Amino acid sequence: MLAAVFAISVIDSNQAHGGGIHTDVSTIGGEVIFLGNPPGPIVVEAHERPQFSRRPVSSIKLEQSGPYSVQVRPGSYYLRAFVDSNGNGRLDPGEPVGIYSAEQALVILPLASKTGINILIPLPKESTEGQRVD
Numbered sequence: 101m102l103a104a105v106f107a108i109s110v111i112d113s114n115q116a117h118g119g120g121i122h123t124d125v126s127t128i129g130g131e132v133i134f135l136g137n138p139p140g141p142i143v144v145e146a147h148e149r150p151q152f153s154r155r156p157v158s159s160i161k162l163e164q165s166g167p168y169s170v171q172v173r174p175g176s177y178y179l180r181a182f183v184d185s186n187g188n189g190r191l192d193p194g195e196p197v198g199i200y201s202a203e204q205a206l207v208i209l210p211l212a213s214k215t216g217i218n219i220l221i222p223l224p225k226e227s228t229e230g231q232r233v234d
Contacts, residue, residue, distance in 0.1 A: 126208045129169035130217035132162060132181045134196065140185040144168045144219070146177045150205070152191075161189075165221075174212075176205035181219040196221045 132142055141163055145156035157177070158170040161184075168181075182197040184190075191197055198221035200206070208214060 124174060124210045125171050126174055126211060127169055127171055127213040128177065128179065128206065128208065128217055129167065129213065129215050130219065132165050132168050132198070132219050132221065134165045134183060134198075134221040135223060138164060138183045138196075140183055140187055142181055142221070143184050143189065143191075144170060144179065144181045146170050146172050146179050148175065148177060150178045150203075152178065152180060172208055174208050174210045176207050178205060179217065179219060181221055183221060194224070196224050198222065 128146060132144060134142060141161045142165065143159060143161050145152070145159040147154065147156050158172050160168055160170050162168060179200040180191070180197055181200075182191045182195050185195050186192060198219045200217055200219045206214065206217065
């Protein structure tokens with residue numbers, strides 16, 4: 101009788117142990133709030149640096165304001181969300197952007213989830229100019 105032997109090869113942060121799969125991936129989630137109808141998708145990004153200068157370690161695209169969830173490895177992160185008006189996947193000048201934790205990193209522990217991480221994207225300045233306030 102032949103016995104079948106299978107090797108499990110898992111890439112990145114997932115690790116195989118003792119017949120089950122354990123992972124050190126954590127989740128950051130919350131709500132993106134943009135008042136009005138966004139003129140494009142909303143992109144949520146998690147970065148390792150407060151300058152947001154490199155590619156995000158994780159991102160998700162939403163069609164409108166609402167709940168989001170991104171997966172990250174344990175570490176420290178800065179989050180931002182922006183309305184991608186031209187659909188190119190990058191933050192461009194003039195696109196509305198909101199930042200969470202600009203002064204202090206959001207620390208994520210192994211196998212932990214952080215919820216309630218809400219990001220407000222303010223309306224662009226030109227959207228509020230010319231409106232009458234009674």
